[in-house]
Amino acid sequence: MRTQGTKTVTKTMTKTKTKTLGSSQHRFVRWLAAPPALALWLGACATPPKPTALVAYEDLKKDPTIEDTRKRFPDLVGASDQQGDRAVKEWQSNNLEDSTKAALLAEIKLRTALARNAQEQAKSRLSQLQGDQAKADEMLASVDKDLIAATEQVKLMEKNVAAEADKKRLTEQMASEQKRGEEERQKLSMQLATEEKRAAAQLALRTADTVEAGKYAPGEYNTASSMLAKADEEIKQGNLAAAQASLEVAKSRADRATEISKPSYEQAAQATQNKARDEALARDAAALPGVSVRIERRGELQRLVIAVQDLFVRNQTTLGPGKEAALDPVARLISKYPSYPVQVVGHTDNRGKTGELIALSQARAQSVFSSLVSKGVAATRLMVSGQGPNEPIADNRSPPGRAKNSRIEIIFLYH
Amino acid sequence: MIRTCLARSASASRGARLLGFPLLMMLLATVSLPQAAHADEEDDIQRQIDAQKAGVPDLELLDRSHAAASEIQRLRDWLGQAWDLRNKHEPDEAREVLERCMAEAELIRQIITASQLKAQVADREAKLDRTKSETEKKKKALQEAQIKKRSLESAVGS
Numbered sequence: 001m002r003t004q005g006t007k008t009v010t011k012t013m014t015k016t017k018t019k020t021l022g023s024s025q026h027r028f029v030r031w032l033a034a035p036p037a038l039a040l041w042l043g044a045c046a047t048p049p050k051p052t053a054l055v056a057y058e059d060l061k062k063d064p065t066i067e068d069t070r071k072r073f074p075d076l077v078g079a080s081d082q083q084g085d086r087a088v089k090e091w092q093s094n095n096l097e098d099s100t101k102a103a104l105l106a107e108i109k110l111r112t113a114l115a116r117n118a119q120e121q122a123k124s125r126l127s128q129l130q131g132d133q134a135k136a137d138e139m140l141a142s143v144d145k146d147l148i149a150a151t152e153q154v155k156l157m158e159k160n161v162a163a164e165a166d167k168k169r170l171t172e173q174m175a176s177e178q179k180r181g182e183e184e185r186q187k188l189s190m191q192l193a194t195e196e197k198r199a200a201a202q203l204a205l206r207t208a209d210t211v212e213a214g215k216y217a218p219g220e221y222n223t224a225s226s227m228l229a230k231a232d233e234e235i236k237q238g239n240l241a242a243a244q245a246s247l248e249v250a251k252s253r254a255d256r257a258t259e260i261s262k263p264s265y266e267q268a269a270q271a272t273q274n275k276a277r278d279e280a281l282a283r284d285a286a287a288l289p290g291v292s293v294r295i296e297r298r299g300e301l302q303r304l305v306i307a308v309q310d311l312f313v314r315n316q317t318t319l320g321p322g323k324e325a326a327l328d329p330v331a332r333l334i335s336k337y338p339s340y341p342v343q344v345v346g347h348t349d350n351r352g353k354t355g356e357l358i359a360l361s362q363a364r365a366q367s368v369f370s371s372l373v374s375k376g377v378a379a380t381r382l383m384v385s386g387q388g389p390n391e392p393i394a395d396n397r398s399p400p401g402r403a404k405n406s407r408i409e410i411i412f413l414y415h
Numbered sequence: 416m417i418r419t420c421l422a423r424s425a426s427a428s429r430g431a432r433l434l435g436f437p438l439l440m441m442l443l444a445t446v447s448l449p450q451a452a453h454a455d456e457e458d459d460i461q462r463q464i465d466a467q468k469a470g471v472p473d474l475e476l477l478d479r480s481h482a483a484a485s486e487i488q489r490l491r492d493w494l495g496q497a498w499d500l501r502n503k504h505e506p507d508e509a510r511e512v513l514e515r516c517m518a519e520a521e522l523i524r525q526i527i528t529a530s531q532l533k534a535q536v537a538d539r540e541a542k543l544d545r546t547k548s549e550t551e552k553k554k555k556a557l558q559e560a561q562i563k564k565r566s567l568e569s570a571v572g573s
């Protein structure tokens with residue numbers, strides 16, 4: 001270091017000399033510059049520049065923690081001071097190398113002391129931080145605990161609120177479903193009632209059909225049919241109330257049509273039935289042996305006349321021998337058709353007095369009546385009369401004519 | 416110098432020759448002992464330099480934050496310097512540098528320790544800051560929860 005210091009001074013001088021030689025043309029100026037340069041050189045020889053290490057050491061001593069370090073580590077700082085003092089002395093003695101060495105040692109020891117002081121400060125800070133951390137942890141734990149409790153409470157309350165909302169929603173939903181169910185029930189009930197009314201109307205119309213209401217009460221029947229069709233259209237459109245009203249009208253009209261048509265229909269049916277029976281009676285009567293049958297009309301009455309001849313001997317009122325059996329088929333025919341009133345009418349030819357002949361004919365009719373009753377015919381159905389010679393069916397002048405006129409007529413009466 | 420002494424001894428009296436041998440031996444011992452001691456000292460310096468050099472990688476490993484990187488480099492330079500002085504058979508100079516190296520090594524250890532402690536302080540401070548920050552966040556969350564709770568209470572009440 002000492003060498004380095006010397007070199008520095010020499011360089012300074014050389015530079016000064018060079019500058020002086022550079023201005024050789026101004027000799028006067030050179031002589032004027034020489035004394036200050038010499039003074040500088042002499043000054044440099046007297047107090048060499050401080051070694052870098054010493055400067056660094058002295059800068060280090062300005063550290064703000066130096067006093068604190070000195071208190072804590074007096075030995076280290078003291079040793080540093082000693083080396084520092086030695087460095088200064090060596091420098092002042094112009095012994096720069098030793099000064100540098102001492103300054104380096106002083107710096108190292110002082111920095112060691114400062115580092116140890118920094119350690120102590122750090123330890124102290126760590127201890128303080130440990131306490132602060134414990135407090136902060138405690139505070140955090142406390143806040144955390146409160147937060148957890150509050151959060152749980154909030155969650156529970158939210159759950160409750162949600163449950164209440166769900167309950168309300170479900171209640172509303174149930175009410176809505178009940179209402180809808182009720183509406184459905186009402187609708188179904190309405191549909192059912194409509195169907196029932198429709199069935200009733202249809203039945204009424206079919207009933208009307210059975211009595212041919214279309215024929216006997218066309219106004220009512222047609223109205224009922226059109227109302228039924230209208231009701232079907234209204235059902236399709238979903239207008240059940242109107243449909244029910246239409247069906248009620250249809251039923252009412254159909255019933256009315258039935259009511260109106262029924263007597264006429266029954267009458268017609270009865271007539272048809274009677275006609276068939278009359279025809280059957282006529283067929284059966286025609287099939288009887290030994291009798292003649294004719295049909296005649298008197299006023300509104302039809303008469304099926306079965307004329308039976310040769311039942312009596314002349315002027316006798318009792319049936320001739322063996323003639324009883326001739327009445328058996330007639331008795332069966334009367335019994336077969338029980339609804340007909342039957343007249344038993346006696347007739348004679350014209351031989352004799354009219355009064356006597358009427359009495360004779362009556363007596364003979366009475367004999368036949370008795371025979372028929374004896375064969376099982378209800379007496380109440382039979383009416384007995386004698387016409388004598390008043391209703392001849394043939395010429396009394398000839399014997400065959402008179403034989404024809406002397407007869408018993410079994411007459412079935414009907415409309 | 417030894418030869419000069421021997422020459423002077425040879426020119427001494429014969430009587431003194433008998434006493435000369437022990438003296439010669441003593442003189443030899445006197446001359447050779449410092450040389451042996453000198454060699455021992457160089458070996459000792461070498462051992463210490465080697466020991467210091469061997470410790471440098473450990474110091475580098477310890478100095479994870481490179482807080483003492485320049486000091487370690489300076490230590491390496493000085494150890495090289497001490498080694499050169501030892502090789503130039505300048506033991507006093509070498510020992511002086513070696514002692515400075517030992518002080519430097521101690522300084523490095525202290526710097527590393529201080530650095531580690533400062534790092535710990537920084538960690539703890541950061542941790543403390545985090546804890547405080549978290550506490551503040553949770554306090555805020557707690558306040559919000561309490562506000563919400565009051566709101567829900569009024570909602571349930573109504």
